[in-house]
Amino acid sequence: MSQILxxxxxxxxxYATNFGEKGNLPLPPDRHFAILTCMDAxxxxxxYAGLAEGDAHVxxxxxxxxxxxxxxxxxxxxKLLGTREWFVIHHSDxxxxxxxxxxxxxxxxxxxxTAIVDENGWRDVGKGPGSPEGExxxxxxxxxxxxxxxxxxxxxRNHPLVPAAIPIYGFIYDVKTGQLIEVSKATEVGQAKVxxxx
Ligand code: ZN
Numbered sequence: 374m375s376q377i378l379x380x381x382x383x384x385x386x387x388y389a390t391n392f393g394e395k396g397n398l399p400l401p402p403d404r405h406f407a408i409l410t411c412m413d414a415x416x417x418x419x420x421y422a423g424l425a426e427g428d429a430h431v432x433x434x435x436x437x438x439x440x441x442x443x444x445x446x447x448x449x450x451x452k453l454l455g456t457r458e459w460f461v462i463h464h465s466d467x468x469x470x471x472x473x474x475x476x477x478x479x480x481x482x483x484x485x486x487t488a489i490v491d492e493n494g495w496r497d498v499g500k501g502p503g504s505p506e507g508e509x510x511x512x513x514x515x516x517x518x519x520x521x522x523x524x525x526x527x528x529x530r531n532h533p534l535v536p537a538a539i540p541i542y543g544f545i546y547d548v549k550t551g552q553l554i555e556v557s558k559a560t561e562v563g564q565a566k567v568x569x570x571x
Contacts, residue, residue: 395426402450402456404429406457407446407458408422408429408459409432409437409462409525410462410463411433411435411462411463411464411467412433412437413548415548416464416546416548418462421553422553430446432446432447435468437461438515439529444528444529444532444534451539452534457539458541458542460543460544461525461541461544462553463518463521463525463544463545463546464545466548469513469515469521472512472514473514476494476495477514480497481504483497484502487499522559523543523556523558526563527563540564541559541563543555543556543560543562544559
């Protein structure tokens with residue numbers, strides 16, 4: 374058994390031992406909101422947004438991008454599980470700013486092993502073969518952080534399956550300070566177009 378596998382199972386045992394009343398939590402999130410954010414290991418949405426089990430939906434992917442699959446989850450979150458406010462939270466120093474579709478496609482074409490990055494950029498040190506399948510994936514990289522938050526909020530806002538009553542807030546999480554910084558033009562474009570009925 375790998376060290377990591379052992380550690381995870383042992384941590385889980387400790388967690389389950391003190392599970393208490395959490396076994397009685399209902400399925401729909403109690404605080405009726407959802408967060409779309411990056412998978413970056415430095416981000417802990419439960420801590421940075423003050424969530425307990427049962428509070429909110431957290432949808433994560435590389436970049437916290439509004440991919441078709443992220444929108445699928447958000448629509449389920451609202452339509453079947455009743456969330457009424459959504460956050461899109463990208464972050465400073467995001468890895469998605471460090472490559473392009475062209476770069477990752479080229480790397481994957483050479484080798485499936487982990488690439489390295491240095492002052493000369495990304496390169497493969499592992500052995501081949503790679504695969505051309507990377508050509509078929511939109512990797513959703515970005516250069517400008519505020520712009521990516523804005524574009525994702527806008528895409529969600531304008532999606533035909535997203536009701537106008539849901540406000541969508543755009544934020545950047547600062548990995549140096551732990552603070553959430555609002556991207557006002559994103560929150561503005563994400564405003565609810567009709568008032569929420571409660
Ligand atoms: Zn990231």
